[in-house]
Amino acid sequence: MKGTPAKRSSLFLLELIIAILFFSLTSAVCVQIFVRAHLISRQTQELITALEKVSGFSEVFLAGDSFSALLPEDASVSENADGSAEYLVFYDKNWQLCSSSDATYEIQIRIDPQGALLHGTFTARSASDADDASVIYSRETDYCPEPAQ
Structure with missing residues (x-):
């Protein structure tokens, strides 16, 4: 008779351990x-924010x-002799404008003349990485400026 309560308590303990394991x-x-x-x-x-x-x-x-007149003051601008231009706009982790030293994200804008058209490439990426793996969103578009009259 004394062996029965021990069997019941060990069975209860085993069930409790299994239940705890399952829930864990x-x-x-x-x-x-x-x-x-x-x-x-x-x-x-x-x-979404990069888009x-x-x-x-x-x-x-x-x-x-x-275009360059509408960019923020902290934007990095480089214009080449062939008429192409590259702009870098820097953002912090909350997508607020900042300087390049505090940047988490950057938007790179390249504008290249292609005959009568201007070709724009707009790329949002993580500022810490310079490779293409860090690209968040990219868009290319062409613009035909009206001829001067």
Whole structure:
């Protein structure tokens, strides 16, 4: 008779250990899912913001206004003898304009003359990486300036 309570308590302890193990594994899987969802959400927000910024610059380019006059003060400008120009606009981690030393993101704008057309390439990328792997969003467009009369 004295052996029965020990068997019951060891069986209960075994069931308890199995239940704790099951819930531990389930919670670990759930945490991984939430972390992955957070990363995807952050990447999506980064893509949306980059798309908005690049689209804004490309619309200014297509409007035909003086492009360099509308750029922020901190923008890096380099114009070449062949008529091409490259602009760099820097943003911090919250996509606010900043200097190049504080930049997390950058938008590179290249404008190349191609005959009567101007070809614009607008690229948003992470500022810490210079390779193409860090490109968040890129857009190319052409603009035909009206001939002078």
